[in-house]
Amino acid sequence: MSLRGRRAGTRAPVSMERYLVATVGAMRVAVSAETVEGLLTIDERGSLGSLTVQGQVYTAVDLASRLGFSPDEDGLDTRVILLAKGTARASVRVACVHGLLECEQRQVLPLPDQFRG
DSSP states (O other), rough: OTTTTOOOOOOOOOOOOEEEEEEEEEEEEEEEEEGEEEEHHHHHHHHSEEETTTEEEEEEEEEHHTTTTOOOOOOTEEEEEEETTTEEEEEEEEEEEEEEEEEEGGGGGOOGGGGGO
């Protein structure tokens, strides 16, 4: 029984998703935590362009430019996110990583057509 005298129904299991939230340009973005293989500081990144980490090559993606923003200047909070899905690998520079967000799968909307690869 619930506090109101009714029987509490059993809920179906809820499918949860985890996302890493970061700032790129003037926009917060979220990437599936399943695709994140690592985070690097600017010092760890080294030179611009593709990165090789533990024998894996990560192609640099300028997400800020793709979203129509000018690149952020490097700062103390600047990070490079290493992403992988299947055999595809990429690195994305972000101004700041805010942390992980967990939400129900039904709350996640698909990307607009212009962002689908």
